Structures are given as C-alpha cells and as structure tokens.
Amino acid sequence: MTSRTASNAVPVGPAGRLPFPFVILRRLHPRLLARWYDRHLQRLDLAAIDDHLLRDLGLTPEDVRRECAKSFWQA
Incomplete structure (x- = not known):
C-alpha cells in the first residue's frame, strides 16, 4: 500500500529544469495574475x-456574450 502526501513541490523535468508552463508562471508579476483573476x-x-439591468447599463445580451467569450488575459 502506498501513501499519498500532498506536496507543494513543482515537478522537475529532465536535466533538472522546470517544465515550460512553470517557467512562465514564475516570471509573471503578481499584480498581473491579480488583474487576470479580477477580470x-x-x-x-x-x-x-439580467436583461433589465443590462438595458440600464446600455448593453445588449450580444455585448455580454462577446465580452464573456474572451479569455482572462484579453482586455
């Protein structure tokens, strides 16, 4: 029976290098990550x-669909 433990360690690839996504995330500024999450x-x-409040804001359901279809990094 093997036991599993939670680990915060980042997996290391061949030659002791970090996998590509971790290298990029490590270099991002914390404020940028906060901005993406806020967006x-x-x-x-x-x-x-709801539609009633959207009309008050001057937005159409299509405007909302278009905005919500964007990825978190897109302004």
Missing part, C-alpha cells in the same frame, strides 16, 4: 446580470 470574476458577474 475573470468581473466577466462572471457580467454574465449573471
């Missing part, structure tokens, strides 16, 4: 607004 949450909130 993601704002789009979730926008998708939850």
Whole structure:
C-alpha cells in the first residue's frame, strides 16, 4: 500500500529544469495574475446580470456574450 502526501513541490523535468508552463508562471508579476483573476470574476458577474439591468447599463445580451467569450488575459 502506498501513501499519498500532498506536496507543494513543482515537478522537475529532465536535466533538472522546470517544465515550460512553470517557467512562465514564475516570471509573471503578481499584480498581473491579480488583474487576470479580477477580470475573470468581473466577466462572471457580467454574465449573471439580467436583461433589465443590462438595458440600464446600455448593453445588449450580444455585448455580454462577446465580452464573456474572451479569455482572462484579453482586455
């Protein structure tokens, strides 16, 4: 029987190098990650607004669909 333990260690690839996605994430500035997460949450909130409030904001359902279809890094 093997035991599993949670580990925060990053997997290391051949020759002791970090896998490509980890190299990129390590170099990103923390504020950029916070901005991306905030943008993601704002789009979730926008998708939850009903049509009546969208009209008050001057937005159409198509505007909302277009905005919510963007990836988190796209402004």
